[in-house]
Amino acid sequence: MKKLNVGLIGAGFMGKAHVIGYANMPTLFWPAPAVPILRSVHDINAEISKEAVARFGFEKHEVSWQAIVNDPEIDIISICTPNDSHAEIAIAALKAGKHVLCEKPMSNSFEDAKTMAEAAIVAKEKGIKSMCAYQYRRIPAIVFAKQLIEEGKIGKLLNIRGQYLQSWSADPNSPLSWRFQKKVSGVGTTGDIATHVIDITQYLAGDITDVVSQVSTFIPQRPVQECGVDLLGTVKIPGDAKLADVDVDDESSFLVKFKSGAVGSIEATRNAWGRNNFLTLEIHGTKGSIVFNYERLNELQVCFSDSPDDRRGFTTIYTGPLHPYPEATWNIQGLNIGYGELKTIEIYEFIKAIAENTESSTNFEQSYKVEEVVQAVMKSHQTNTWQTVRDERGNLV
Numbered sequence: 080m081k082k083l084n085v086g087l088i089g090a091g092f093m094g095k096a097h098v099i100g101y102a103n104m105p106t107l108f109w110p111a112p113a114v115p116i117l118r119s120v121h122d123i124n125a126e127i128s129k130e131a132v133a134r135f136g137f138e139k140h141e142v143s144w145q146a147i148v149n150d151p152e153i154d155i156i157s158i159c160t161p162n163d164s165h166a167e168i169a170i171a172a173l174k175a176g177k178h179v180l181c182e183k184p185m186s187n188s189f190e191d192a193k194t195m196a197e198a199a200i201v202a203k204e205k206g207i208k209s210m211c212a213y214q215y216r217r218i219p220a221i222v223f224a225k226q227l228i229e230e231g232k233i234g235k236l237l238n239i240r241g242q243y244l245q246s247w248s249a250d251p252n253s254p255l256s257w258r259f260q261k262k263v264s265g266v267g268t269t270g271d272i273a274t275h276v277i278d279i280t281q282y283l284a285g286d287i288t289d290v291v292s293q294v295s296t297f298i299p300q301r302p303v304q305e306c307g308v309d310l311l312g313t314v315k316i317p318g319d320a321k322l323a324d325v326d327v328d329d330e331s332s333f334l335v336k337f338k339s340g341a342v343g344s345i346e347a348t349r350n351a352w353g354r355n356n357f358l359t360l361e362i363h364g365t366k367g368s369i370v371f372n373y374e375r376l377n378e379l380q381v382c383f384s385d386s387p388d389d390r391r392g393f394t395t396i397y398t399g400p401l402h403p404y405p406e407a408t409w410n411i412q413g414l415n416i417g418y419g420e421l422k423t424i425e426i427y428e429f430i431k432a433i434a435e436n437t438e439s440s441t442n443f444e445q446s447y448k449v450e451e452v453v454q455a456v457m458k459s460h461q462t463n464t465w466q467t468v469r470d471e472r473g474n475l476v
């Protein structure tokens with residue numbers, strides 16, 4: 080069986096998630112399209128790099144990301160660093176002939192995201208694959224929702240409402256990590272989590288063509304944290320700590336129009352007490368409705384118009400071995416999958432694209448469509464007007 084050597088750049092929270100995916104993929108998906116080997120790792124923090132060898136099972140750690148990109152034995156590079164280094168690493172890796180799985184959003188700059196998409200289009204000609212880590216579109220319940228939509232079970236799509244609400248930065252003492260600094264993150268909550276909803280809604284309902292938005296920053300300053308590691312609200316820094324400015328958005332809400340004629344709304348915030356990973360969708364069609372909530376990951380609620388009037392209502396379908404990605408689930412419905420299995424499904428799709436020389440649905444070219452919507456959302460807020468999502472789509476390179 081073919082083996083593919085993996086180099087991981089950035090071994091924090093998302094690095095761990097990628098490792099779980101690589102390590103578990105052949106266990107869940109067998110025969111695997113190819114077997115990933117954890118070859119080398121680099122983190123900007125030398126202690127984390129060393130620890131990743133012992134903890135995750137990499138063969139070695141490297142002193143720079145360039146050492147991984149230039150290693151002829153590496154086939155795949157996973158980029159799990161903050162947004163401002165994605166473009167430089169991804170473009171160098173694609174040019175070096177490595178397959179690249181990059182965390183979202185693509186970059187801290189729209190121009191760099193475009194250059195990444197263009198580099199991926201050139202690399203594609205040589206069989207080199209790219210993927211942006213929009214894992215939520217691969218949730219079995221979401222893939223099943225797409226099947227129901229394509230089968231016409233809820234008729235013509237009318238409205239799709241998406242929300243991504245979290246609470247980890249609601250506390251003003253939650254520190255100023257790179258996610259609150261424009262020069263590193265590019266865009267705040269909109270880039271961090273609204274992007275997931277944009278990706279899923281475009282997956283389910285097609286391209287978004289127009290947006291009008293309202294973007295807000297609620298906590299203008301936060302306490303500075305000493306280390307660069309993103310603590311995601313797990314640590315609070317007391318009120319007398321040094322404060323620094325937040326120059327990105329805490330929340331964004333926008334109305335959207337789809338090419339298909341459907342309309343919708345998207346809201347994202349990391350300041351919603353009580354909401355943890357509340358990624359929800361409510362889809363209304365002429366013949367029914369579908370509801371999903373990530374906090375009930377293994378469930379999909381459906382309501383069909385052809386039920387008798389006196390017993391029409393939402394039914395809960397529990398996803399499991401009868402639904403998409405049965406390999407990643409367990410033999411009994413209700414045993415359920417979690418975030419780790421979801422990351423494993425993502426890795427499976429990436430390795431399959433490499434092994435079978437096909438394209439992932441979230442390659443850089445496709446994922447650039449998410450960036451275009453974000454760009455229109457930010458512009459709409461600045462100009463206080465509806466914005467057309469750039470019509471340059473399809474004209475990359």
Ligand code: SOE
Pocket residue numbers: 245271272311349
């Ligand atoms: C923080 O908001 C975060 O880690 C996001 O960056 C991820 O994309 C999301 O899936 C979980 O929350």
